[in-house]
Structures are given as structure tokens and as C-alpha cells.
Amino acid sequence: xxxxxxxxxxxxxxxxxxxxxxxxxxxxxxxxxxxxxxxxxxxxxxxxxxxxxxxxxxxxxxxxxxxxxxxxxxxxxxxxxxxxxxxxxxxxxxxxxxxxxxxxxxxxxxxxxxxxxxxxxxxxxxxxxxxxxxxxxxxxxxxxxxxxxxxxxxxxxxxxxxxxxxxxxxxxxxxxxxxxxxxxxxxxxxxxxxxxxxxxxxxxxxxxxxxxxxxxxxxxxxxxxxxxxxxxxxxxxxxxxxxxxxxxxxxxxxxxxxxxxxxxxxxxxxxxxxxxxxxxxxxxxxxxxxxxxxxxxxxxxxxxxxxxxxxxxxxxxxxxxxxxxxxxxxxxxxxxxxxxxxxxxxxxxxxxxxxxx
Numbered sequence: 001x002x003x004x005x006x007x008x009x010x011x012x013x014x015x016x017x018x019x020x021x022x023x024x025x026x027x028x029x030x031x032x033x034x035x036x037x038x039x040x041x042x043x044x045x046x047x048x049x050x051x052x053x054x055x056x057x058x059x060x061x062x063x064x065x066x067x068x069x070x071x072x073x074x075x076x077x078x079x080x081x082x083x084x085x086x087x088x089x090x091x092x093x094x095x096x097x098x099x100x101x102x103x104x105x106x107x108x109x110x111x112x113x114x115x116x117x118x119x120x121x122x123x124x125x126x127x128x129x130x131x132x133x134x135x136x137x138x139x140x141x142x143x144x145x146x147x148x149x150x151x152x153x154x155x156x157x158x159x160x161x162x163x164x165x166x167x168x169x170x171x172x173x174x175x176x177x178x179x180x181x182x183x184x185x186x187x188x189x190x191x192x193x194x195x196x197x198x199x200x201x202x203x204x205x206x207x208x209x210x211x212x213x214x215x216x217x218x219x220x221x222x223x224x225x226x227x228x229x230x231x232x233x234x235x236x237x238x239x240x241x242x243x244x245x246x247x248x249x250x251x252x253x254x255x256x257x258x259x260x261x262x263x264x265x266x267x268x269x270x271x272x273x274x275x276x277x278x279x280x281x282x283x284x285x286x287x288x289x290x291x292x293x294x295x296x297x298x299x300x301x302x303x304x305x306x307x308x309x310x311x312x313x314x315x316x317x318x319x320x321x322x323x324x325x326x327x328x329x330x331x332x333x334x335x336x337x338x339x340x341x342x343x344x345x346x347x348x349x350x351x352x353x354x355x356x357x
Contacts, residue, residue: 001026003129003160005122010034012066020122022129022160028052031129031160034072038113039133039156042072044165046335048270050194055273055335057188057294068113070289073167073187077112077135077154080184081246081285081304084218088307090149090180097147106218109186111147112154115140120155132157150179152321164334171329173321180310181319182302184285185331188294189265189273191238197267200239204295206232206263208284210249218305221314223248232286238265238295246304247284259330263297269338275299276332282317299331 006021017037023030028047034040044056058071068074086097086107097107112135120132137144138151145151151174159166173179191202211226212219226233230245250262259276262284266272275284277299285298303309306316321327 001162002124002126004124005129005131012063018119020119020131022122022131022158024129024160024162029160029162031158031165033131033133033158035119035133036116037066038068038115039075039117039135040068040072040113041158041165044073044333046163048194048335048337050196050270053193053270055190055193055333057190069109069186071188073185074109074113075135075154075156076109076184076186076298076300077171077181078137078148078152078179079107079110079182079307080186080298080300080302082106082108082217084305084308089311090307091177093149095147095149101217103217105216109184110182111137111141111144113186117156127161129160130157148179150175150177152179152181154183163336164332166330166332169329169331170326171319171321172326173323176323178320178322180307181321182300182306182317183329184298184300186285186287186296186298187275187333188289188296191265191267191293191295192270193267193273194270197270199292200237201268202238202265202295203235203268204232204238204241204263204265204286204297205235206247206284206286206297207251207261208232208247208249208263210247212246212248212283212303214245214304217244219246219303219309221309221312225249232263235266238288239292241286241288241295243286243288245286246300247286248282248303250282250284259332262299264336265295265297271335271337271340274334274336276330276334278330280317280319280327280329281331301329 030045032043086099101108122131135154153172155170157168210223264274281299283300287296302317306318
């Protein structure tokens, strides 16, 4: 099966946008990416025994008000989630970011999800379609050096197979000073996946043994064991949950090539979407929007407000990238059909070489 990549023209609010469709060429598996709207993958579809099923939630008013953080898979960079009061100090210099979270008290989700990205290239081969985008702070963010200590680049490759969507991100420090960075993704998974399903039947599992204690959505710096309403180590009904919490305490390894299943959301009788990550994704936000039509399973390399907590001596996972250095990290969303052997193949086995090419 030869996969394909097509460019398309779409109009939103009187503007024309170029989008890219990655597809298996047979109307089954597909992903739709909007580079000019934060590099967001707005739609991901897989083929099931019920026919093609859309796995990502898109707000009903997307065409009128395409909110960057409420649909598809927003990319959170150079920091995921919040920075307390939009203020931090780095190398003796104080920075003030827009307070743009819903409460207007904190900065949220970095800059990349709100800015247009460039398209580097795409490829189409037997069983795989790829699209590579790039975001550079100094080019794509106005007055970026007033908002972040140094320039930083993010190259993001989307890879679509029959049953998976992989995101391979390379972060580069092109400057002469160390730069702090964090990366996260904010996928909105539909519940239920299919039109015939029920959200009351959908279940979620997260393999975390701890969570960060929060006050006003900001971690105190203390981790506590998961228990009661926060315990997702045994699968729970999505409809029972009201969460916006940061999980951690995953079993992991120091092997940079190892992938780990952090959690999944599933619809009985159809299948489940598993979230696999490389080792640096140590944190995982679970968010249940009030509308009840989606659940977000968000892998992060660092915890909320990492840059301030790190300065207090808390181990947050924040990456400090030396000058001229780069790192590459992976997230794979994989659909496993009901009754299919989930161990049949690990995501890394088929995607690692292509992602690094």
C-alpha cells in the first residue's frame, strides 16, 4: 500500500490556508495538518471494522473561531502548560510573558501553537507518509528575545502508518548560551470514537503512580501517590472523571531508544488509542473538557512551571540544551483494534529509522 501526501487549500475567516493530507490512498488512514495554525494535526483517521473513524476532537465552530488549544493535537513549545504569573528569571534576567491562560493569571502552552510554521519537506512510500515542519523562535515569534532567553528551533516530523501517528521532534540550540526548553502535546481524543458508541462506555488508563500537588493549577513542588479519584492505574470510565492534573512516577529507562506506553483511551467493541513516548516524556496531563466529548492525554518532557520550580531545586524534567546541541524525542499514538494482539509490534520497531532520516 503506497501512502500519499497532498496539499490542499482551505478558507477560514476570509483567509486561505495551505493544509497537508497524509493518507494511505484508500480512504482509510489519514492525517490532516495545518502548518499555518501552529503545526496542528487537526484530524487523524484510522480504518476499523466499522469503517473509517475519526479519533481526534475538533470544536464545532472551528471554521469560525479556530482556537489553537481546543482541537486536534496542539504542540506546546518551548514550555508546556503554565508558567506562574508569566514570570521567570534566567541567567540573572527577568522575563515577563503574556498571561493568557483562561484565568489570565499565568502564561500557558508556549508560543508554537499560536504561530505559523514552515514546511520543510514531505515523503510518501510503501506503508508510510511523512510531513516535516519547522518552527524557529527568532523567525516565527515577534520580539521573541524579549520573551525567551535564547533562540531555539523545533523540527517536527509527522509519520502516518496504517494504525499509528508518530511525532518525531528535534530541538536545536543554534546559539552560544544554554537554553531552557520543554515540549508537550495536547491531543484531544474523541469520546466515543465512533458515532454508534457511547461516551459512558469509554475508559482510560494511565500507568502513573504519582501526581503533582497543585494549587491554582501550579505545582507546589511536591508529588503525592495517586489514589481515589486520581487513580487511573486501573481503567476508569471517562464519564466519571473531572480532571486537569499532572501525573508522573512512570516506570521508565535511561535508554533513549526505549519507548513506553504511558496510557490509553478506548471504546469497547472498537479499540483503543495508546500513547507511547520516549524516556524524556516523564509527565502526563489528563484533562477532561467540560463539554464531555473528548479527553486529553498529554505527554510532557517537563512539569508545569518547570522553569521556576527548577530554580528552587525541584527535579522537573526541564531540559537545558547546551549551545550547538540538539535532542530528538518521540511520541506515537497507536490504534489497537478490539481483539488485536497489542504486543504484535512495538511502535519503535517500524518508525524509528524513518523518524530519524
